[in-house]
Amino acid sequence: MLLLKAGLMLGGCVSGEWPADKYDGRVNAASLRDAPVSVSGELIRDVPVQRRPWAFGGHSGQVLTTPHYRVYTTMTRRSVIDRIPLFLERAMAHYTTALAPLPKPGRHLETYLFESRGQWEAKTRQLLPKQASTFLALGRGGFTTRGVSVLYYIGRNDTLAIAAHEGWHQFSQATFRSQLPLWMEEGIATYMEGYISHPDGLPKFRPWANRERYHTLREAVQANGLLPLHAVLGRTPQSFLHESKSRLLVYYAQVWALTHFLAEGENGRYRHALQEVLLDAARGRLAVESLGRRGGPGGVRLGPAVLTAYFDTDIDAFERAYLQFIDKAIRTGGRDRIVQGRSPVD
Incomplete structure (x- = not known):
């Protein structure tokens, strides 16, 4: 899977094919694994962190271990090193509570965060020797x-946003027994990007707080450049990249909006079904034979099979409501709400 934000921040997710990859500050809590969390993880204020030396390609670094993550980093910026453990743990709380009560992974999730693109390129070649050229030809990101x-450092705010996006892919790959449709996997990953910085210094995850996706969505509407729903559901991110990076940006903006629509559109009509899809994926009940047949050659990963099975059998009516939701979101005053992390469709 491929992440692209305004400013050409890119990222991807691979699993064989386009998927479907001394500061020992143990502060207060001995473990967060059983700590209570709110919907956005806001009860997590202190994170136990263990550190040990690490090096990559002659560059010294460290491994930061938290209850759910192991971060290998060559970063020297304290502003990032001090923030990333708490940010990732709060992101984990968000993944497991924002849309459904989901299980946490049974192992540490591994993240590499490099100081430079050159280090990132070397690791990319090491991990994906046959696919490296595709990722190296992209832009900023991971x-x-x-x-x-x-990942590699692309500025503090963008680095954290892409860590939240890729963190969802990590989480779903490590936890779900069935794969989500690509449009939903990428839509939720973009949904998880949004956060605001609170005056107390703690990140607050707010899915609407995503000016880049919102700006792209609004521009696409104004230019009459929205993708038809059948293309959003039935094509891979890679296929849009082959056309242009701008088309890929529109795809990501639309799956971001689609996730919001499923979460709150039509007065919450689809919210329960969205939760059901996620729980079925976690339990391994999503990729059943009937869905695979209905979805055609792509099974549940591409096409409308999951949408028609869980949400609405009338795709034309669904698309009309989705487009009305987008129109409402981009109306005058919507951007001010986005900046505040508030829904523009309230």
């Missing part, structure tokens, strides 16, 4: 393969 995220 990718996930087999539950391992590989």
Whole structure:
């Protein structure tokens, strides 16, 4: 899977094919694994962190271990090193509570965060020798393969946003027994990007707080450039990249909006079904034979099979409501709400 944000921040997710990859600050809590969390993980304020030396390609670094993550990093910026453990743990709380009560992974998720693109390129070639050229030709960002995220520093805010996006791919790859449709996998990953910085310094995850996706969505509407729903459901991110990076940006903006629509559109009509899909994927009940047949050659990963099975059998009516939701989201005053992390469709 491929992540692209405004400013050409890119990332991807691979698992064989386009998927479907001394500061020992143990502060307060001995473990967060059983700590209570709120919907956005806001009860997590302190994270136990263990550190040990690490090096990559002659560059010294460290491994930061938290209850759910193991971060290998060559970063020297304290502003990032001090934030990333808490940010990732709060992201985990968000993944497991925002849309459904989901199980946490039974192992540490591994993230590589490099100081430079050159280090990231070397790790990319090491992990994906046959696919490296595709990722190296992209832009700023990172990718996930087999539950391992590989990122590099692209500015503090963008680095954290892509860590949240790729963190969802990590989480789903490590936890779900069935794969989500690509449009939903990428839509939820973009949904998880949004956060605001609170005056107390703690990140607050707010799915609407995503100015880049919102701006792209609004521009696409104004230019009459939205993708038809059948293309959003039935094509891979890679196929849009082959056309242009701008088309890929629109795809990501639309799956972001589609996830919001499923979460709150039509007065919450689809919210329970969205939760059911996620729980079925976690339990391994999503990729059943009937869905595979209905979805055609792509099974549940491409096409409308999951949408028609869980949400609405009338795709035309669904698309009309989805487009009305987008129109409402981009109306005058919507951007101000986005900046605040508030829904523009309230």
